[in-house]
Amino acid sequence: MQSLVRFGNALGAAGIALVLLIGFVLQIELKELPCPLCNLQRLAFVFAGFGFLLNLRFGPQPAHYGIALIGALFGLAAASRQVLLHIVPGTGAYGSPILGLHLYSWALVLFLLVIAGVALLMVLSGSGRSDHDHRGLLAPPQFVGLSKFAAYFLVVMTLANAVVSFVQCGPIECPDNPVSYWLLDHLSSLG
Amino acid sequence: MTALIFLVAAIAMMLAVRGRRTVAIGLFSLCLIASVLWLDHHMSDTLSLAL
Numbered sequence: 001m002q003s004l005v006r007f008g009n010a011l012g013a014a015g016i017a018l019v020l021l022i023g024f025v026l027q028i029e030l031k032e033l034p035c036p037l038c039n040l041q042r043l044a045f046v047f048a049g050f051g052f053l054l055n056l057r058f059g060p061q062p063a064h065y066g067i068a069l070i071g072a073l074f075g076l077a078a079a080s081r082q083v084l085l086h087i088v089p090g091t092g093a094y095g096s097p098i099l100g101l102h103l104y105s106w107a108l109v110l111f112l113l114v115i116a117g118v119a120l121l122m123v124l125s126g127s128g129r130s131d132h133d134h135r136g137l138l139a140p141p142q143f144v145g146l147s148k149f150a151a152y153f154l155v156v157m158t159l160a161n162a163v164v165s166f167v168q169c170g171p172i173e174c175p176d177n178p179v180s181y182w183l184l185d186h187l188s189s190l191g
Numbered sequence: 192m193t194a195l196i197f198l199v200a201a202i203a204m205m206l207a208v209r210g211r212r213t214v215a216i217g218l219f220s221l222c223l224i225a226s227v228l229w230l231d232h233h234m235s236d237t238l239s240l241a242l
Contacts, residue, residue, distance in 0.1 A: 036193070036229075036233045037230075037233055039193045040193070040226065040229065040230050040233065043193065043196060043197065043200070043222075043226055044226075046197065046200050047200070047219070047222070047223065047226070050200065050203065050204060050207070050219055053204055053207055053208070054207055054212070054215070054216075057207055057208060057210070057212075058207075058212055063216075067216070067219065070223065074223070074226065074227070074230070077230065078230055081230075081234055084238050084240060085236060085238060087240070088239045088240065091239050143208075151204075151208055152208070154204065155201060155204045155205055155208065158197060158200055158201040158204055159197075159198075159201045161197045162194050162195075162197035162198040162200075162201055163194075165193045165194035165197050166194035169192075169193055169194060170194075171192070171194070171195070172192060173192055173193075173232075174193070176233075176236075
């Protein structure tokens with residue numbers, strides 16, 4: 001059971017890193033810059049992933065699942081807010097739809113999936129009593145293989161988001177409807 | 192600001208990977224507080240809804 005929980009946490013961390021990577025690919029492919037609320041949703045994915053990463057490194061603990069849930073709830077708030085901004089017909093939308101849904105709608109669905117996944121992992125984590133130490137916690141797993149790959153994938157995608165976010169928005173804040181990269185504009189104005 | 196939060200979150204993750212759990216969770220908490228304030232700052236448009 002412990003290996004299944006470990007696999008689930010690795011899947012969660014790698015899945016979130018993959019979502020962030022897909023966000024980058026779409027940003028470049030569609031030439032559409034993420035709005036401030038979109039960036040906050042990416043941040044929420046990072047927060048949820050942090051909970052999975054802690055489980056991979058230190059073993060599953062309720063506090064780590066709590067962190068993943070807080071991240072998902074924060075993302076749910078940001079995504080819901082953006083969905084509500086455009087839910088009334090005629091109020092427009094932000095960005096192009098992908099497979100019939102806009103990215104903030106997909107984000108809302110994915111945050112709900114993260115919450116469901118965490119709930120399932122918590123149930124599984126609490127079932128294998130023989131795997132638990134005297135405090136009732138699962139023994140820390142070996143931080144190798146898929147666990148290590150998922151953790152480093154997530155760290156790299158978070159760093160990449162920091163760089164891209166700085167290139168796009170600079171040190172202060174993004175405009176509500178960004179159309180160009182702040183750093184490129186800044187450099188071209190200097191040249 | 193968003194870039195800074197991402198950067199601090201990345202540092203928190205790297206610390207966690209290196210085994211510094213308490214410091215990592217502390218940095219995560221700072222990121223979360225900053226993000227909630229940042230979300231509140233960006234929720235400025237009025238919704239076209241009658242709730």
